[in-house]
Amino acid sequence: MKSKDLEKRLSDLSVQQVNDHLTRKDSEHACEACGTRDWRIHASELEGLVFLELPIFGMGGIGVPYCFLPLFCGNCGNTRLISANMMLDEIDEHEASSQD
Numbered sequence: 857m858k859s860k861d862l863e864k865r866l867s868d869l870s871v872q873q874v875n876d877h878l879t880r881k882d883s884e885h886a887c888e889a890c891g892t893r894d895w896r897i898h899a900s901e902l903e904g905l906v907f908l909e910l911p912i913f914g915m916g917g918i919g920v921p922y923c924f925l926p927l928f929c930g931n932c933g934n935t936r937l938i939s940a941n942m943m944l945d946e947i948d949e950h951e952a953s954s955q956d
């Protein structure tokens with residue numbers, strides 16, 4: 857199970873914050889499979905953003921999930937997994953530094 861803290865931080869994220877993060881990190885560069893730049897995330901007004909939890913093996917972490925934002929290529933379906941923790945940390949740092 858992911859921590860309550862992570863769950864709360866993810867549910868508080870807006871689509872705009874995520875899109876701005878993806879732009880800052882150039883996460884939407886051309887698809888390695890088909891060369892287009894038609895990247896999509898799944899989000900709805902009611903349910904918010906869609907994240908994935910994937911269980912890991914090793915490092916004492918059997919059964920501990922990693923959490924990712926799936927970024928789908930709208931042309932071929934190739935999917936990039938963006939670390940939710942790294943994304944949250946970068947957004948926090950970016951927003952803290954923009955308030956200075």
Ligand SMILES: [Zn+2]
Pocket residue numbers: 887888889890891892929930931932933934
């Ligand atoms: Zn593609």
